[in-house]
Amino acid sequence: MRHADVVVIGGGPAGLAAAIAARQGADRSVLVIERDVKLDGILNQCIHNGFGLITFNEELTGPEYAARFEQRAREAGVDFLLDSMVLDISNDRVVTCVSAGHGLVQVQAGAVVLAMGCRERPRGALNIPGFRPAGVYTAGTAQRLVNIEGLMPGREVVILGSGDIGLIMARRMTLEGAHVACVAELMPFSGGLKRNIVQCLDDFQIPLLLSHTVTRVEGEKRVEAVWVSEVDEHLRPIPGTEVRYPCDTLLLSVGLLPENELSRQAGVELSRVTRGPVVNESLETSVPGIFACGNVLHVHDLVDYVSQEAAVAGAHAAAFADAQAAGRELAAAHEVPVEAAGGIRYTVPQSIDPARMPDRLTVRFRVGGVYEHRAVCVYLDGERILRRKRDILVPGQMEQVDLRREDLLAHGTLDKITLTLEEA
Amino acid sequence: MAEKVYDVAIIGAGVSGCSIARELSRRRGSFVVLEREDDVCCGTTKANSAIVHAGYDAMPGSLMARLNVEGSRLMPGLCEELGVDLANIGSLVVCTDPEARPGLDDLLARGEKNGVEGLRIVERDELRAMEPNIADAAVAALYAPTASIVNPFQLNVALAENATTNGVEFRFDCPVGSVRRGQDGLWHLGVPDGEVVAHVVVNAAGVYADGFHNQVSAQKLTITPRRGQYFVLDTTAGTHVRHTIFAQPTRMGKGVLVSPTTAGNLLVGPTAEDIDDKQGTDTTSEGLDEVRRKSAITVKDVPLRETITSFSGLRAHQPGHDFVIGEVEGAPGFVDCAAIESPGLSASPAVGRMVAGIVTDILGLPQNPSFDGHRDAPVNLERLTPAEWADLIARNPAYGRIVCRCRHISEGQIVDAIHAPLGARSLDAVKRRTEACMGRCQAGFCTPKIMEILAREVPGLAMEDVTKCGPGSGFIVGHDKHLAPAGKGGDAR
Numbered sequence: 001m002r003h004a005d006v007v008v009i010g011g012g013p014a015g016l017a018a019a020i021a022a023r024q025g026a027d028r029s030v031l032v033i034e035r036d037v038k039l040d041g042i043l044n045q046c047i048h049n050g051f052g053l054i055t056f057n058e059e060l061t062g063p064e065y066a067a068r069f070e071q072r073a074r075e076a077g078v079d080f081l082l083d084s085m086v087l088d089i090s091n092d093r094v095v096t097c098v099s100a101g102h103g104l105v106q107v108q109a110g111a112v113v114l115a116m117g118c119r120e121r122p123r124g125a126l127n128i129p130g131f132r133p134a135g136v137y138t139a140g141t142a143q144r145l146v147n148i149e150g151l152m153p154g155r156e157v158v159i160l161g162s163g164d165i166g167l168i169m170a171r172r173m174t175l176e177g178a179h180v181a182c183v184a185e186l187m188p189f190s191g192g193l194k195r196n197i198v199q200c201l202d203d204f205q206i207p208l209l210l211s212h213t214v215t216r217v218e219g220e221k222r223v224e225a226v227w228v229s230e231v232d233e234h235l236r237p238i239p240g241t242e243v244r245y246p247c248d249t250l251l252l253s254v255g256l257l258p259e260n261e262l263s264r265q266a267g268v269e270l271s272r273v274t275r276g277p278v279v280n281e282s283l284e285t286s287v288p289g290i291f292a293c294g295n296v297l298h299v300h301d302l303v304d305y306v307s308q309e310a311a312v313a314g315a316h317a318a319a320f321a322d323a324q325a326a327g328r329e330l331a332a333a334h335e336v337p338v339e340a341a342g343g344i345r346y347t348v349p350q351s352i353d354p355a356r357m358p359d360r361l362t363v364r365f366r367v368g369g370v371y372e373h374r375a376v377c378v379y380l381d382g383e384r385i386l387r388r389k390r391d392i393l394v395p396g397q398m399e400q401v402d403l404r405r406e407d408l409l410a411h412g413t414l415d416k417i418t419l420t421l422e423e424a
Numbered sequence: 425m426a427e428k429v430y431d432v433a434i435i436g437a438g439v440s441g442c443s444i445a446r447e448l449s450r451r452r453g454s455f456v457v458l459e460r461e462d463d464v465c466c467g468t469t470k471a472n473s474a475i476v477h478a479g480y481d482a483m484p485g486s487l488m489a490r491l492n493v494e495g496s497r498l499m500p501g502l503c504e505e506l507g508v509d510l511a512n513i514g515s516l517v518v519c520t521d522p523e524a525r526p527g528l529d530d531l532l533a534r535g536e537k538n539g540v541e542g543l544r545i546v547e548r549d550e551l552r553a554m555e556p557n558i559a560d561a562a563v564a565a566l567y568a569p570t571a572s573i574v575n576p577f578q579l580n581v582a583l584a585e586n587a588t589t590n591g592v593e594f595r596f597d598c599p600v601g602s603v604r605r606g607q608d609g610l611w612h613l614g615v616p617d618g619e620v621v622a623h624v625v626v627n628a629a630g631v632y633a634d635g636f637h638n639q640v641s642a643q644k645l646t647i648t649p650r651r652g653q654y655f656v657l658d659t660t661a662g663t664h665v666r667h668t669i670f671a672q673p674t675r676m677g678k679g680v681l682v683s684p685t686t687a688g689n690l691l692v693g694p695t696a697e698d699i700d701d702k703q704g705t706d707t708t709s710e711g712l713d714e715v716r717r718k719s720a721i722t723v724k725d726v727p728l729r730e731t732i733t734s735f736s737g738l739r740a741h742q743p744g745h746d747f748v749i750g751e752v753e754g755a756p757g758f759v760d761c762a763a764i765e766s767p768g769l770s771a772s773p774a775v776g777r778m779v780a781g782i783v784t785d786i787l788g789l790p791q792n793p794s795f796d797g798h799r800d801a802p803v804n805l806e807r808l809t810p811a812e813w814a815d816l817i818a819r820n821p822a823y824g825r826i827v828c829r830c831r832h833i834s835e836g837q838i839v840d841a842i843h844a845p846l847g848a849r850s851l852d853a854v855k856r857r858t859e860a861c862m863g864r865c866q867a868g869f870c871t872p873k874i875m876e877i878l879a880r881e882v883p884g885l886a887m888e889d890v891t892k893c894g895p896g897s898g899f900i901v902g903h904d905k906h907l908a909p910a911g912k913g914g915d916a917r
Contacts, residue, residue: 035826035829083825085826085829085832087832098813098817098824098826099824099825100817100821100822100823100824100825100835101821101824102824103813103814103817103818103824104810104813104814104817104824119864119865119868119869120865120868122732122733122864122865122866122867122868123733123866124656124731124732124733124734124866125731125732125733125866127655127707127709127712127731127734129706129707129708129709129711129712130706130707131705131706132705132733132735133892133897134891134892134893134897134898134899135899137871138868140868141867141868141869141871141872144872145872145899145900146904148872149872149887150903150904151887151888151900151902151903151904152900152901152902152903152904152907153899153900153901154901155901155902155907176904176905176907177902177904177905177906177907178907215709216706217706220703220705221892221893221894221895221896221897222892222896222897222898237709248901259829261830264660
């Protein structure tokens, strides 16, 4: 059986950043296993700009951003197994994968980093009534066809869902000669970034219909029309508000789902909110030695934060592997749960061991609705240690606060850390 | 040029038509199957409960009862011979109303009359042990150990492949219009490129069978499309129940079934709505709501949030509620195989035999000594040991390249499906043969890849001409910045 100190599952932005971090500080063997024939994951098809503002202080395209990480990973001496699909991760970290070139390969890993990314929620999961013709695509599938294959999947388009990929594709389809009639969003707010609404819809006069959904798909062989209805406060379509849009294409941008089938097989505990692993401050899952980062952990909106998070996971995976190799037992943890309250849907990590945390620990979170003039507050067992005023918080934008280790240690015995929103 | 005269022309390449075709290929003769769609398995067969019913449901003495019981007895051997997935999981008809409890005994008696083996009533405690997620209100159930689940796509495809290997001709995209008996005593079928002429016509046209029947007979037949809507849940929900769970029919109507599928999903449905449109395979919010509501009658906590798709299918219902099989009076050589609604899939092996028998009697066809009823099962990676899989990859690396991430279907399997007899030409045809696209991402990732493979493997097929399910269902309408005018490519409007 092959051995690697750290095995990273997935060669997208998360996997690459984790691998680079895992190579730092010591000569460990780090292997990235990627199912596609090339690295960089979904960034390959994200040819628009806006990547890297935080990391590089410049606006890069997706492939440009990824290329920088890919080059760093190669320079750092990371090994790659491409065109290889991981089939199984055992809870003692034996990774089994299959490829055309190598057949079935087993790798004993000192530590594993999960970086498989996410997939798009398909139409079927929404139960949109009607026929099932050609012409219904997830936005990402359409993006691949247009940007990689150079092929147009439609000419008259309705988009359901205002996730970022849907917004990006509204502009992309328009630029390539199609007409986008509208973007319908079930919620009273968009799930996408503000900048994408401005640059991809407003600049092209594409209407964003909030509190609307698709209630019917017409066309037996190919989409002929879709019906869009307004919804009430319970998100139920309001009879009589239907508008029929003749079109040949329905693009869906209705949510991203972390791809955790392998994690589940390995026995990793998953969060019902994020649909990703439950992790501690080291981004370690419930299975010792298995770490997680990027969109498989929770869905991000900016790749820069993916890279930051993945570097943390990679460094901790390396430390775990070092300890394994040296036969050292890691100190027993005292993990304090982090509670999300007052409109905050979740936090990552979901628990923190003050003794093990770094001097500053970034806690990422999302809110469940639109909140104006609030303060993000952190409590240690009822004692407030942090209060940050925010003009607006929206579900489409990931938020973060930094916790200081000294604050947590100063508190003494600690049972619960709470993140909550309060009136500003 | 003299027109070819077939011995038999079969209208419809569903499971009935293909079962008949395969049975006929045991005889020497010239046989052709005419199908309006681009592939086999495009009508009722592709959208049903995928159940091999035990046979207690149909009225004793009916054709339905006889062929169901006979078909379900033949099914295991047939699936073995053709390499089709079948799982004998048994079924439970669950009673949730103590007052309706005697109805189970009636059903048991009816089943025994029909010749169903092993039927028995299970009481509350045993039922709970058999099905931990059974509804709290369940009082007892009729257990039918012979009931099974089958992969209907595989069965239909395998029957057709084996029939064509044994000499049956298939024509796709070939809708039959007029049917008339000529002066020559032969049947003349109008098809897009002219006529098909045959001594015998078999009408296995599903919901369209009445249209053909009524062209040749004064005794009118009316087929009503009865729509059934379903949810398909992810494999994560596939073990929520272990048997096929039916609701006992009551005054309040028929319930829905909850059943595992051979692919490991959970199937919930169907509704039963009589509609006018013979192409009305659309789902409705009312129908899906009904399924959602009724699923809770027999099974608790059905994890409907794990739904990966919903669909609807049409059963070919006629008012007499029995199969209509036989040579039509006053139309010698025109044989109906009509109104094959549930349990039509279960009965299909017996339907094939019966209709082939009728045709053989009419024509006096001799045995086909070279008939070979065996068909190798396609490669199924899940059934291989690691060593066998490694060996397969060493011989053909394409079996190591995973295309469908959700179901782990390799490029090699997709290529096999394309090059098999009557091979796949569209995305849905690949899907039916390989189960690629049937997973939780519902073809999001693999659509472009399968399009590429189809374009590479099918001579003369360009990537932009690949369809979902035949003419008019194209995926691509043009190239970036060069959209074809409407009507070309995707053929949208």
